[in-house]
Amino acid sequence: MNDWRPKPIPLTALARLPLTAEEGFVLSRLDGATPVRHLTALTGLPPERIQAIIARLLTLGAVLPPPTSAAPPPTPAPAASTPATPPETPGEPLEAGEEEDAGGPEDENAEAHAGTFRQLFERRLHPLAADERARLARESGEPELSALCFDPVPAVIHALLENTRLGLAHARLIARHHLNPVGLEALCGRAAFASDAGVRRWLVRNPQLPAGLFRRLWGGRRLMEQFKVAGNRDVPEGTRRTAREVMRSRFGTAPAEERVELILLTEGRVLGALMGLPVDGKTAALLCGRVYRSPLLIQNLARWSAAPPALIAHLLKQEAVRRQPQLRQLLQRHPNAPADARRGD
Template sequence: MNDWTPKPIPTAALARLPLTPEEGFVLSRLDGATPVRHLTALTGLSPERIQSILARLLTLGAVLPPPTSAAPPPTPTPAASVPAAPPRAPGELSDAGEEEDTTEPEDEDAEAHAGTFRQLFERRLHPLPADERARLARESGEPELSALCFDPVPAVIHALLENTRLGLAHARLIARHHLNPVGLEALCGRAAFASDAGVRRWLVRNPQLPAGLFRRLWGGRRLMEQFKVVGHRDVPEGTRRTAREVMRSRFSTAPAEERVELILLTEGRVLGALMGLPVDGKTAALLCGRVYRSPLLIQNLARWSAAPPALIAHLLKQEAVRRQPQLRQLLQRHPNAPADARRGD
């Protein structure tokens, strides 16, 4: 890593970055030709402090990342504290109530870095009185700033939110690791944090997410995003239950096009959570205007008690149904099946 030559990003709006005087000083010494090993003599700072500042500059987008062959900075960065999502099984929906978020690469060492921040908090910061931790939360830079995101006391989270250095990476740490509903409410009081995909991703996995906060953040989102929360394996059951209620409520008022999108994209898997909810004529017409080839989708529609009679009749005409007797029998047994179909015609 000492052979890495940090290069500032010319297009970065440096004047708008929340840099400390020390970070600004180091950045001013980066000329694109001086390797890391020479920065200690150039700045008078320790090698450890140089690494910490470079990690911070990387996080803020002020310098270009090192070549892929080089190791990442040994000092953990706030951005690296967002763990990579677990691998998904084939066909599994992507994220917990979120659109696919591929704008930020996930660091393979994120868990280890988050563990470092937690260790710092538990060993050095947690023994301090809560009011002292709150003071540090308002004033500190890295690595204390990231370490205090693990504080369980809501007053410390409130203090962190007053720190001008606090960014999205810290908000994501709080969303994931803070286990007090009061602190999570405070975090989402910032619109920029509440609307961030990474923050929302970790909020729905946090067992202390209040149901009321979930309703406020997800109540107006698209049905497909709500369904992803309902079916995600890493979301606590309490939140999944709330998400199911929110989705059912929104399904009753959503546009017909959005209802149809939900049914088709999930291949009818969502219908089990929508039992007892009828559909309007436009939704039925849109469903009847399609050709159906997926046996799974046809099977789920055949088991949907609210399936309109016109849809059952339309499905019975599909080539996939004519080729598979078991699908035809399922549809013929549906209470809304045409009378002639129930007689086996």
């Protein structure tokens, strides 16, 4: 049973469960990928306490039972040699920025866990003086460590960053809930945190993310990743506007293959945000080397004022255009259409 990987039940109303801060902390570390034997090192709690908490979470229906039995697992062996770092989010980060708009049950569970830590902060820690909270931030373990991630004072966040127990799980809490640009800048001063997919996902949804910090973190990322931030309705409008500006700036210097990828994967929807930006010969050649079957993509390319003449001529030869007169007419009216095409040849 030490190899059992407890997994929270996504549809459980976790926020309504009568959990203590300690139980909520352990539950927040269960991801379906971390074995029971690692929980002692991950949480800093003794094995017998882990056993009791897991048993209670099973009783409350907060986690799925072990595959072979619904009984609580036996006491896990200590894992003193395992590094005491929070577990990673299951699975690899999605390519091209898809992590920026990830969501669903994982987010619901995270919100329930965060509520437990927020309560602890508001009821027991917030009434303390800021200097005392900073001292606790440097020295405390769980659950106070996670609770202090909700502190609105940047000095406390700086103190948290000095705590050797601070890990990615805490960095994600800060990225999501800390509403001071100074604290967010300090968080992203750690390269390991700034490059984490979960931290980035919550940073772009934080309304206090400074535009300058976004430019530093996303300016060199792939065009598709920038596009996904610009089009994500969960992202504040100010950050979406900055993402569009960054995307336009990078489009002028990105490799031709990356430009083509952006246009094709968005079916040309991105072209409205790229008005006035020309493309080089290699980008045009790559676009002309494809067969086009999507009416939406052809329509968006036909409305793109910077579409090269060779691309318009290539699109007019596509079978999808021959079958749909409205697409052919749209292409014929393009200012870069060949003269014989405009005459209705």
